[in-house]
Amino acid sequence: MLLRGSGTAGLWWWLTLLLVACAARASEITFELPDNAKQCFYEEIVQGTKCTLEFQVITGGHYDVDCQLEGPDGAVLYKEMKKQYDSFTFTASRNGTYKFCFSNEFSTFTHKTVYFDFQVGEDPPLFPSENRATALTQMESACVSIHEALKSVIDYQTHFRLREAQGRSRAEDLNTRVAYWSIGEAIILLVVSIGQVFLLKSFFSDKRTTTTRVGS
Amino acid sequence: LALYFHSGEREEKCIIEDIPTDTLVIGNYKVQRWDIHKQDFLESAPGLGMFVTVTTPSAEVLLSKLYGPQGTFSFTSSLSGEHIICLQSNSTRFVAFAGSKLRIHLDIRVGEHFLDESVVQAKDKVNEVNFRLEHLIEQIHHISKEQNYEREREEKFRKTSEETNSNILWWAIVQTLILIFIGIWQIKSLRDFFISKKLV
Numbered sequence: 001m002l003l004r005g006s007g008t009a010g011l012w013w014w015l016t017l018l019l020v021a022c023a024a025r026a027s028e029i030t031f032e033l034p035d036n037a038k039q040c041f042y043e044e045i046v047q048g049t050k051c052t053l054e055f056q057v058i059t060g061g062h063y064d065v066d067c068q069l070e071g072p073d074g075a076v077l078y079k080e081m082k083k084q085y086d087s088f089t090f091t092a093s094r095n096g097t098y099k100f101c102f103s104n105e106f107s108t109f110t111h112k113t114v115y116f117d118f119q120v121g122e123d124p125p126l127f128p129s130e131n132r133a134t135a136l137t138q139m140e141s142a143c144v145s146i147h148e149a150l151k152s153v154i155d156y157q158t159h160f161r162l163r164e165a166q167g168r169s170r171a172e173d174l175n176t177r178v179a180y181w182s183i184g185e186a187i188i189l190l191v192v193s194i195g196q197v198f199l200l201k202s203f204f205s206d207k208r209t210t211t212t213r214v215g216s
Numbered sequence: 217l218a219l220y221f222h223s224g225e226r227e228e229k230c231i232i233e234d235i236p237t238d239t240l241v242i243g244n245y246k247v248q249r250w251d252i253h254k255q256d257f258l259e260s261a262p263g264l265g266m267f268v269t270v271t272t273p274s275a276e277v278l279l280s281k282l283y284g285p286q287g288t289f290s291f292t293s294s295l296s297g298e299h300i301i302c303l304q305s306n307s308t309r310f311v312a313f314a315g316s317k318l319r320i321h322l323d324i325r326v327g328e329h330f331l332d333e334s335v336v337q338a339k340d341k342v343n344e345v346n347f348r349l350e351h352l353i354e355q356i357h358h359i360s361k362e363q364n365y366e367r368e369r370e371e372k373f374r375k376t377s378e379e380t381n382s383n384i385l386w387w388a389i390v391q392t393l394i395l396i397f398i399g400i401w402q403i404k405s406l407r408d409f410f411i412s413k414k415l416v
Contacts, residue, residue, distance in 0.1 A: 027219040027323065041221045113232065118219065126348060143348045150355045157362055164366065167236065168373040175380040175384040176228040182387035186394060197405050204413060 022028040024124055025092075028117040030058070031067065033104045035111060040101040045092040045120055053078070053100055054087040056162045059169040061110030066103040093143075114161055132183070139212025220321040228304040229320065235293050236365035239327055239358070242290040243268070243301065245283075246321040257319050265306040266320075273297025282306060296365045327358040 033039055045051060049055050056061045068085065069078040071094065078088045078100075092098070104112050126138055136144070231394055233241060268289045270279040278299070279291045286308045293299060305318055312388040 025218045029219075029322070029324070030234065032230065032232065038223065043219050052415060120218065127344075137345075139345045140263065140348075143345060146352055147288070147355075150352065150359065153359055154355070157359060161234070161362070161369075164370055164373060165396055168369065168376065171376040172379065178380055178383050178387070179324055182383070182391070186387070186391055189391065189398065191395055192316065193402060197402050200406065201409055204409070204415070205296075212277055 013040065024121040024143045026119045030113060030115040033060075033102055033110050033112045033114050035107045036105050039102055039104060039114075040104040041116075041118070042099050043118060043120065044097050045095070047092055049092045049121045050089065051092060051098075052087065052089045053116065054107075054119075055083075055102070055114060055116035056166070057084040058115055058165045059086040060112035061107055063166060063170075065098065065114055066106065067102070067107050068098040069098065071098055081211055089174070117158075143167070154208055201203060218323065220320070223243050223305075223318045223320055225302075225305060225307045225318060230300050230302040231324065232298050232300055233326060234323065234360045235326055236296045236297045237293055238362065239293050239294070240290060241299070241301075242288065242325045244288050244321075244323040245303065245307065246286040247303075248285075248319040248321075249307075250317045252316070254407050262339075267302075267304045267306055267323050269302045269304070271300045271302070273299065275383075296368065308312070 028039075031039065053069060055065070055067060058067050062082075064082040066081045067078070067083060067210075068076060068080075069088065069090075070076055070192075071092075073094070074097070076129050079088055080086060100116075100118070102114050102116070104110075126147055127140050220228070232255055235241065245266065247264060248259070250256075251258050262285070265282050265286045266285070266287070268279060268287075269277060270289075270291050270297050272278050272293070274295060274297075276337075278294075279289065281289065283289060291299075301324070303320060303322075304348050307318075
C-alpha cells in the first residue's frame with residue numbers, strides 16, 4: 001500500500017532532507033522512572049523555534065512527578081513539583097541544548113511510568129511552496145485540511161489513551177487493595193473474637209481456683 | 217537524531233510502547249561515549265555496540281540483536297499491548313570506571329507515518345496528490361487500529377471496575393456473616409462456660 005523509494009537510495013535522500021529541513025521534530029517516549037530516580041533528556045534547539053513539552057504520569061503512587069525545563073545557560077524555564085499532567089509551550093530565545101528532567105526523588109518505593117511529548121518547531125508544509133508556479137489546487141488543499149484534521153485526531157486519541165491507561169491503573173490498584181484489606185479484616189475479626197472468648201474464660205478459671213482455696 | 221539522554225556504561229534503558237497488533241515500529245539510535253581526556257563525547261566510538269531487546273506483552277522476546285554505535289531497528293507487533301524496547305551497550309569495561317557515561321540519541325516512530333520524499337521528486341502533479349492520498353489513507357488505518365485497541369482496553373478497564381464492585385459487596389456480606397456467627401458463638405460459648413462453672 002505505501003509507496004516506498006527504491007532500496008537504500010531513497011532512504012538516504014530522505015534522511016538528508018530531514019537533516020536539511022531540521023525544523024520539525026516530535027519525540028514521544030513512555031518510560032519507567034524508578035523510585036528516587038531522576039531522568040533527564042536533552043535537545044538542541046535553534047533560536048526562535050516554538051517548542052511544546054507535554055507530559056503525563058500513567059501509573060504509580062499518586063500519579064505525580066517533578067518536572068524541570070532548563071535553557072542552555074541553566075535558566076529555569078519551567079519548574080513544577082508533584083504534577084500529574086501539564087503542557088508547556090515556549091519559544092527558544094537562544095541557540096543551544098535545552099534540558100528537561102523528570103524526578104521521582106520524593107517517592108520512596110513507587111515506580112512511576114511517565115509519558116512525554118516534546119514537539120520542536122512546526123511540521124513542514126505538505127505541499128512545499130518553493131518550486132510552485134500556481135496556488136494549491138482544490139485536491140491539494142483538501143489533502144492539507146484532511147492531514148491537519150487527522151493530526152488533531154491522533155493528538156486527541158493519544159490524550160484519551162493516556163487518560164484511560166491512568167484510569168485503568170487506578171482501578172486495578174483499587175481492586176487489589178480491596179481484596180487484601182477485606183481478607184485481612186476477616187482474619188483479624190476471627191482472631192480477635194475467638195481470642196476474646198478464651199481470654200475471658202481464662203479470667204474465670206483463675207478466680208475459680210482462688211475461690212476453692214478460700215472455700216477449703 | 218534530536219532527543220538524547222545519558223546512561224551508564226552497562227546500564228539498560230528501556231522505553232515502553234503500548235501499541236495495537238500489526239503495527240510497524242521503527243527506531244533510530246546513535247550512541248556516543250564520554251572521553252575522559254577530551255572531557256567531551258566522542259563523535260564516533262568504534263567497537264561500541266548496543267544490544268536492542270524488544271519484549272512483547274506476553275514476556276516473549278521479539279527482537280534481540282547487537283547493532284553498531286549507530287543503527288536502525290524495526291519490528292512489527294503480533295500482539296497488542298505494552299512492548300518494551302531496551303537498549304544496553306556491549307561495553308566490557310567494569311562498572312567501577314568512574315565518570316564514564318554514554319549519550320544515547322533516540323527516535324522511535326510508530327506506524328508508517330514517514331513521508332518518502334524521493335517519490336515526490338517525480339514532479340508529476342497527479343502522482344504527487346496520489347502519493348499524499350496514500351499517506352493519508354495509511355494514517356486513517358493507523359487511527360482505526362488504535363481505536364480498536366482502545367476499545368479492548370476500555371473493556372478490560374470496565375471488567376476490573378465491575379470486579380472491584382462485586383468484590384466489595386461480596387466481602388462486606390462475608391464479614392457481616394462472620395460477625396453474626398462469631399457473636400452467636402461467643403455468647404453461646406460463654407453461657408455454656410458459666411453454666412458449667414456454676415456461676416449462673
